Amino acid sequence: MHLSDLEPDSQTTSPFASMDARVKIVCAVVVIVGAIAVPQYKPVWLFGIAGLLIALTLPSKVTLRYIAVRLLIAGPLIVVIAASLPFLHGAGTPLFTVPGLGWTATAEGLRTAISIAGKSLLCIWIAVLLAGTTDFTHLLDGLSQLRAPSLVVILMAMIYRYLFVIGDETLRTLRARKSRGQPTSRGHSLKVAVAMAGSLMLRCFERSERIANAMVARGFDGTLPVIHQHHRVRWQDLAGGLAVCLTAICITAVSRLR
Amino acid sequence: MKAIEIENLSFDYPDGRPALRNVSLQIAHGEAVGIIGPNGAGKSTLLLHCNGLLSGQGIVKVFDELLTPKTAQQIRRRVGLVFQDPDDQLFMPRVFDDVAFGLLCQQKPMDLVEERVAQALAQVGLEGFESRLTHHLSIGEKKRVAIATVLALDCDILLLDEPTASLDPRMRRHFIELLKTLPQTKLIAAHDLEMVACLCSRVCLLDEGRVVICGRTDELLTQRELLERHGLEVPASLTLQMTEGADLSIA
Numbered sequence: 001m002h003l004s005d006l007e008p009d010s011q012t013t014s015p016f017a018s019m020d021a022r023v024k025i026v027c028a029v030v031v032i033v034g035a036i037a038v039p040q041y042k043p044v045w046l047f048g049i050a051g052l053l054i055a056l057t058l059p060s061k062v063t064l065r066y067i068a069v070r071l072l073i074a075g076p077l078i079v080v081i082a083a084s085l086p087f088l089h090g091a092g093t094p095l096f097t098v099p100g101l102g103w104t105a106t107a108e109g110l111r112t113a114i115s116i117a118g119k120s121l122l123c124i125w126i127a128v129l130l131a132g133t134t135d136f137t138h139l140l141d142g143l144s145q146l147r148a149p150s151l152v153v154i155l156m157a158m159i160y161r162y163l164f165v166i167g168d169e170t171l172r173t174l175r176a177r178k179s180r181g182q183p184t185s186r187g188h189s190l191k192v193a194v195a196m197a198g199s200l201m202l203r204c205f206e207r208s209e210r211i212a213n214a215m216v217a218r219g220f221d222g223t224l225p226v227i228h229q230h231h232r233v234r235w236q237d238l239a240g241g242l243a244v245c246l247t248a249i250c251i252t253a254v255s256r257l258r
Numbered sequence: 259m260k261a262i263e264i265e266n267l268s269f270d271y272p273d274g275r276p277a278l279r280n281v282s283l284q285i286a287h288g289e290a291v292g293i294i295g296p297n298g299a300g301k302s303t304l305l306l307h308c309n310g311l312l313s314g315q316g317i318v319k320v321f322d323e324l325l326t327p328k329t330a331q332q333i334r335r336r337v338g339l340v341f342q343d344p345d346d347q348l349f350m351p352r353v354f355d356d357v358a359f360g361l362l363c364q365q366k367p368m369d370l371v372e373e374r375v376a377q378a379l380a381q382v383g384l385e386g387f388e389s390r391l392t393h394h395l396s397i398g399e400k401k402r403v404a405i406a407t408v409l410a411l412d413c414d415i416l417l418l419d420e421p422t423a424s425l426d427p428r429m430r431r432h433f434i435e436l437l438k439t440l441p442q443t444k445l446i447a448a449h450d451l452e453m454v455a456c457l458c459s460r461v462c463l464l465d466e467g468r469v470v471i472c473g474r475t476d477e478l479l480t481q482r483e484l485l486e487r488h489g490l491e492v493p494a495s496l497t498l499q500m501t502e503g504a505d506l507s508i509a
């Protein structure tokens with residue numbers, strides 16, 4: 001991934017970009033809870049949520065690549081967890097047994113596995129959609145306006161800020177190395193890479209010390225300042241958000257009732 | 259009243275490297291003093307001592323108050339420090355949040371904060387930069403925001419570490435003029451001796467953690483041999499003045 005991937009164009013060009021971040025955050029939470037609340041044994045209803053997400057993704061200008069890359073990052077973990085699940089479900093209709101190990105997969109277990117994998121992917125998709133259509137600083141504003149703990153908000157802000165500093169530092173180090181010539185052998189290049197990673201880590205550590213100094217120098221005493229600005233939520237945003245939330249709630253409710 | 263009084267200050271970094279040795283220095287209220295010296299002389303280290311971010315053996319007093327871990331918090335409100343590397347100083351994603359940080363720590367009301375932030379940004383020539391992202395700024399712009407973060411706090415003492423490094427000539431000039439108009443006490447560590455000559459009435463030459471000499475700027479910055487011995491050069495503007503003076507005396 002490249003650094004510019006942290007701020008895709010869709011964050012500014014998307015029709016959802018100007019929507020109130022608070023509304024988007026609440027929507028994301030509601031849809032995530034909705035997806036999780038779909039009963040384990042009825043994974044089919046997850047397609048309903050997926051449908052909602054497709055309807056939101058198509059006009060959002062978030063590229064397929066942006067979403068796919070992020071789903072793929074989480075993919076292996078989900079696959080490992082899901083793959084073990086069919087065997088963990090004790091009672092149920094046996095499907096097959098792994099020869100030698102004696103593990104038996106059950107139909108119920110399989111359904112749970114599909115359900116959990118599906119839910120995980122949907123949750124990531126929702127988060128990616130939120131991140132892809134919202135400027136990060138708006139997201140932080142939204143969180144603090146929704147009274148998220150200030151420690152969390154400031155930590156996120158600083159992580160975001162220094163991702164770029166460290167990213168730049170890495171790029172500079174790589175460039176400096178390249179300009180001084182290529183390593184001669186595999187072993188040599190591995191050695192260089194390890195040394196570089198080490199020095200980068202040390203530099204991050206020392207920088208963190210200097211940042212702490214900078215904060216203290218400006219009067220930071222352990223309590224974090226929070227900005228509570230109050231803007232009215234625009235009614236268009238509210239209506240849009242309500243529509244998304246209600247759709248998700250309906251899908252979940254129907255899946256649980258039937 | 260003395261703004262800063264340092265007596266016999268010595269400091270070693272935790273890895274054992276000696277950084278300051280028996281430094282004594284006094285700065286009067288409203289005075290501007292330049293700290294000059296080669297790389298590694300201990301200039302930045304000395305500034306960090308002046309608001310209690312580091313503490314070594316010896317005495318540091320700010321406005322007649324002894325700097326101790328207890329008093330440091332109170333004293334820092336009156337002493338603003340601009341770091342050498344703006345990436346250390348600017349830790350928030352957005353310019354506004356960074357300039358406002360110190361004010362918010364003092365729990366100032368929001369409308370005052372907004373006004374002061376706008377004012378400080380205007381002072382460094384960055385009007386309307388409030389919502390810009392820090393990592394999208396050039397190094398010089400970051401440096402200016404870093405300076406604004408301290409100007410917004412309205413401190414009595416400004417500690418400036420290489421304030422003109424990586425500014426373009428016009429901005430550097432503008433900035434020197436700005437510093438000239440600020441009434442605060444200033445302690446400026448710099449390699450930019452031209453700026454020091456412009457701003458400071460007194461300079462202190464530091465080398466290997468020791469004060470080599472302190473004296474009036476016009477007297478000290480023209481001593482070619484002394485400066486060259488410590489890795490520095492007589493600033494071009496002063497050389498010109500000197501040769502002009504020499505020509506006159508011959509004529």
Ligand SMILES: Nc1ncnc2c1ncn2[C@@H]1O[C@H](COP(=O)(O)OP(=O)(O)OP(=O)(O)O)[C@@H](O)[C@H]1O
Binds near residue numbers: 295296297
């Ligand atoms: N965090 C640290 N740990 C160990 N030694 C340090 C640390 N910071 C600085 N030093 C050492 O202390 C000495 C003084 O450093 P300082 O940064 O004060 O120099 P300086 O005069 O500001 O130099 P420059 O002009 O290059 O900014 C140097 O020898 C330096 O190597």
Ligand SMILES: [Mg+2]
Binds near residue numbers: 301342
């Ligand atoms: Mg320095």
